[in-house]
Structure formats: C-alpha cells, structure tokens
Amino acid sequence: MKHDEVQNLENWDKEYVWHPFTQMKMYQQNKPLIIERGQGSYLYDIEGKKYLDGYASLWVNVHGHNVPALNEALIDQVHQIAHSTLLGSANVPSILLAKKLAEITPGNLRKVFYSDTGSASVEIALKIAYQYWQNTNLEKYKNKHTFISLDEAYHGDTIGSVSVGGMDLYHRIFEPLLFKRVSLPTPHTYRMTEFDHAEDVKNFCLQRLESLLQEKADEIAGIIIEPLVQGAAGIITHPSGFLKGVENLCRKYNVLLICDEVAVGFGRSGTMFACEQEEVVPDILCVGKGITGGYMPLAATITSQKIFDAFLGEKEEHKTFYHGHTYTGNQLSCSVALKNIQLMEETALIEKVQVNAAFVNEQLQNLYMLDIVGDIRQRGLMVGIEIVQDRETKTTFPIQENKLDNIVLAARQKGLIIRQLDQVLTFMPVLAMSQNELEEAIRIIYQSILKNM
Ligand SMILES: *Cc1c(COP(=O)(O)O)cnc(C)c1O
Numbered sequence: 001m002k003h004d005e006v007q008n009l010e011n012w013d014k015e016y017v018w019h020p021f022t023q024m025k026m027y028q029q030n031k032p033l034i035i036e037r038g039q040g041s042y043l044y045d046i047e048g049k050k051y052l053d054g055y056a057s058l059w060v061n062v063h064g065h066n067v068p069a070l071n072e073a074l075i076d077q078v079h080q081i082a083h084s085t086l087l088g089s090a091n092v093p094s095i096l097l098a099k100k101l102a103e104i105t106p107g108n109l110r111k112v113f114y115s116d117t118g119s120a121s122v123e124i125a126l127k128i129a130y131q132y133w134q135n136t137n138l139e140k141y142k143n144k145h146t147f148i149s150l151d152e153a154y155h156g157d158t159i160g161s162v163s164v165g166g167m168d169l170y171h172r173i174f175e176p177l178l179f180k181r182v183s184l185p186t187p188h189t190y191r192m193t194e195f196d197h198a199e200d201v202k203n204f205c206l207q208r209l210e211s212l213l214q215e216k217a218d219e220i221a222g223i224i225i226e227p228l229v230q231g232a233a234g235i236i237t238h239p240s241g242f243l244k245g246v247e248n249l250c251r252k253y254n255v256l257l258i259c260d261e262v263a264v265g266f267g268r269s270g271t272m273f274a275c276e277q278e279e280v281v282p283d284i285l286c287v288g289k290g291i292t293g294g295y296m297p298l299a300a301t302i303t304s305q306k307i308f309d310a311f312l313g314e315k316e317e318h319k320t321f322y323h324g325h326t327y328t329g330n331q332l333s334c335s336v337a338l339k340n341i342q343l344m345e346e347t348a349l350i351e352k353v354q355v356n357a358a359f360v361n362e363q364l365q366n367l368y369m370l371d372i373v374g375d376i377r378q379r380g381l382m383v384g385i386e387i388v389q390d391r392e393t394k395t396t397f398p399i400q401e402n403k404l405d406n407i408v409l410a411a412r413q414k415g416l417i418i419r420q421l422d423q424v425l426t427f428m429p430v431l432a433m434s435q436n437e438l439e440e441a442i443r444i445i446y447q448s449i450l451k452n453m
Pocket residue numbers: 116117118119120122154155156157226231232260261262263264288289
C-alpha cells in the first residue's frame with residue numbers, strides 16, 4: 001500500500017474507530033497495527049510486514065487464514081443465499097450444523113440454539129436455566145433464581161454475562177446494573193499459597209461449593225463454569241478432577257451445570273470439548289469463538305433433551321422460550337462452521353494439537369531461565385506466562401511500569417502477535433500452526449521477555 005494511503009488509514013482509524021477494551025487516549029498516541037490480509041499462520045499489515053498470529057485473532061482461528069476449503073464453503077453458500085431467518089422458517093446449513101454439533105458434543109446434548117457471540121450464548125444459557133425451573137410448575141423450584149460462578153469468571157460482556165462474571169477490572173463499574181450471583185473461590189493453585197498441593201486447592205473449593213449448596217440449593221438455578229481453564233482471568237488451569245467434582249455436586253443438589261466452552265471448545269484444550277477430559281456432560285453447553293474456524297461470528301447454546309422438553313406445552317401455558325436474535329442461524333456462518341468441523345476431522349487436527357501441545361510444553365521450559373517468569377500454565381494450545389517481580393513472593397510489577405505492554409510490543413517488532421491479560425502473557429496460536437512456527441514464536445517470546453528484564 002502506498003505511503004499516503006497508509007497515512008490516511010492510520011488517521012481515520014484514530015479519528016473514527018472506538019476499539020474494544022482499549023484506553024483510546026493511549027491508543028491514539030501510538031502507531032496502530034492495521035491488518036490487510038492473512039495467510040496460514042501469518043497476518044500481514046498494510047505496509048506488508050508479516051507477523052505470526054500468536055493469539056489466533058482473539059482465540060478463534062483454527063486452520064489458519066485464507067484456507068481454500070473454508071473460502072469455498074462461503075462462496076458456495078453466498079451463491080445460494082446469504083441470510084434468511086430462523087423465526088418461522090428453517091435453512092439448510094443451520095440444520096446440518098445442528099445435527100453435526102449434536103453428534104460431536106458429549107452425552108445427550110442435542111438441541112442447538114444459535115446466536116452470534118459468546119456473550120449471547122451465555123445470556124441464553126442463563127435464561128434457559130432460569131426458565132427451565134419456572135416451567136416445571138413445581139412450587140419447590142420457584143425460588144431458583146440465582147447462579148453460582150467462580151470468583152474470577154469471565155463469561156462475556158452483556159449485562160447478564162457480566163453479572164455471572166467476577167473479574168473486578170471489567171465488572172466493578174457496572175455493579176449497580178448487575179443481578180446478584182453467588183461466588184465460589186477460583187481454584188488458582190499458583191496464587192493460593194496457603195495450600196501445598198493442587199489436590200488440596202481442589203478439595204477446598206469443592207468443600208466451599210458443597211456448603212453453599214447445602215445452604216441454598218433451593219435458590220440456585222445453576223452453576224456456570226469455564227471447564228478446565230479460565231481464559232480471560234489469565235489462563236488459570238484448574239486442578240484435575242475439579243470439574244468432575246462440580247458436576248457431581250450439581251447432580252447431588254439438583255442444580256443445572258452450564259459449561260462455557262466459548263474459549264476452550266473446538267480443540268483449543270486438546271480435545272474437541274474440554275468437558276470430555278473429565279467425562280463431564282453439562283446440562284447446557286455454550287460454544288463460540290473457534291466454531292467457524294475464525295471466519296464468521298457464530299455461537300450456540302446446546303442443551304439436553306430434558307431441558308428442551310421442559311419448554312414444550314400449549315401456547316397459552318407460556319412455556320415458550322421468548323428469545324431470538326435477528327441473525328440467528330445465519331447461513332454463511334453455519335456453512336463455514338460445518339466445513340470447519342469437517343476439516344478438523346479430515347486433517348485429524350485434535351491429534352495434531354495434542355502432539356504440538358507436548359512440543360510447546362517442552363519448548364516453554366526454557367522460559368524458566370528468565371527470572372521474571374513466575375508460572376507457565378498450559379492446557380492444549382492455551383498458554384499463560386505469568387510475569388512476576390520476585391519469584392519467591394510472587395509479587396507483580398507495578399502497573400505503571402508497563403512491563404507486559406513492553407514485552408508484547410517487543411514481540412510485535414520481532415514479528416509475533418501475542419497479548420497480555422493483566423500480568424499474564426497469553427500465547428494462543430492458530431490451532432494448526434506448524435512446529436517450526438511454534439518454535440519461532442516461543443523463541444520470540446523468550447527474547448522479548450529477556451529484553452525487558
Ligand atoms: C470470549 C468469551 C466469551 C464471550 O464471547 P464474545 O464472542 O466475545 O461475546 C464468553 N465466555 C468465554 C469463556 C470467553 O472466552
């Protein structure tokens with residue numbers, strides 16, 4: 001792109017675009033990164049500089065950018081029709097995708113309610129869970145109005161999904177607008193220094209959950225949880241067996257289990273869905289992000305037959321689920337999602353992720369040679385590297401030192417895009433990234449931390 005075109009775009013971006021989760025005052029002082037195209041694991045900016053996509057374009061990209069089979073799925077579909085509504089009619093790709101989702105999700109999950117963002121899929125799950133108990137018409141379930149979620153949970157940005165979230169940074173300002181939730185300590189082994197073993201952390205949190213349920217199961221509609229890894233909270237990996245323990249308590253105390261797999265689903269954690277690793281079957285499953293391979297906005301809330309059946313009745317009984325978004329079941333999104341899943345199967349991507357996750361784990365150990373690396377957490381191809389001032393005390397750097405911003409910027413200059421979540425560097429590569437590319441990315445991360453020690 002010519003120099004003056006680049007200049008124009010940079011100016012207009014600052015003049016007209018309000019970026020999400022971004023302090024625009026600082027943004028306007030820096031040169032923006034403007035992406036023009038992508039190919040495989042690489043992004044290219046408008047000046048032709050290339051970068052490894054080490055954040056999978058916000059955790060969504062599966063097979064890489066500009067994948068012929070996915071492009072063709074979209075082109076074929078657009079020649080048929082781009083969009084028609086699911087309110088009062090059906091469409092071909094949304095049917096085929098729902099059938100496929102029912103087949104690949106765990107247990108008897110089989111009813112697919114579409115939406116277009118992860119936040120909406122959570123909002124829908126909460127409304128379904130709440131109304132499920134109301135629809136039973138049983139007096140003893142009438143007070144099930146509340147949800148339990150983890151202290152540092154992140155479930156999206158709409159008011160409902162923020163209400164069940166717990167990340168103070170994002171939530172404090174909206175406090176007066178939110179509905180009440182019951183919070184459960186996050187089993188964060190690295191930070192819960194009062195315990196010696198992950199097993200003790202797990203038991204402590206599960207005991208807390210059990211006493212909460214003993215006390216108020218009558219008021220609890222459901223528990224919502226990110227299975228195995230809390231992404232936005234800083235890639236907090238849960239002790240093994242925690243999810244299974246939560247499921248068992250849900251069954252024992254008759255509350256619904258909602259698994260938010262928006263981040264961990266579609267291979268990211270090393271299995272198609274993270275719940276599979278502990279043989280857990282939620283009542284309601286939320287998926288988004290990777291579902292279309294990173295091509296189109298699409299999300300889904302998938303329920304068991306039991307949940308669905310509670311919504312059946314005569315019109316005048318008002319058991320209907322009164323919810324639906326304009327672009328629900330959009331054909332372009334559904335057709336590319338279907339192709340994404342087929343391609344995952346054809347290329348045996350899950351097995352490849354497992355092999356590459358082990359490779360990444362080995363490579364990452366080198367980072368412990370750098371004193372400011374406190375903890376490296378990984379599940380599948382989700383990695384969090386916690387940066388600390390002091391390994392013993394685990395204290396973090398003062399925010400005004402911009403430590404993490406500087407590391408991320410150094411990585412960008414060396415040709416890798418990663419992001420930080422507070423004091424944690426996150427590495428979320430394109431799922432199909434090759435071992436050579438993964439090795440290169442980790443080498444850049446090492447150098448970028450070293451440069452900012
Ligand atoms: C990203 C995310 C969401 C929100 O999805 P959006 O598409 O950004 O609305 C919800 N839950 C989890 C666990 C996420 O990682």
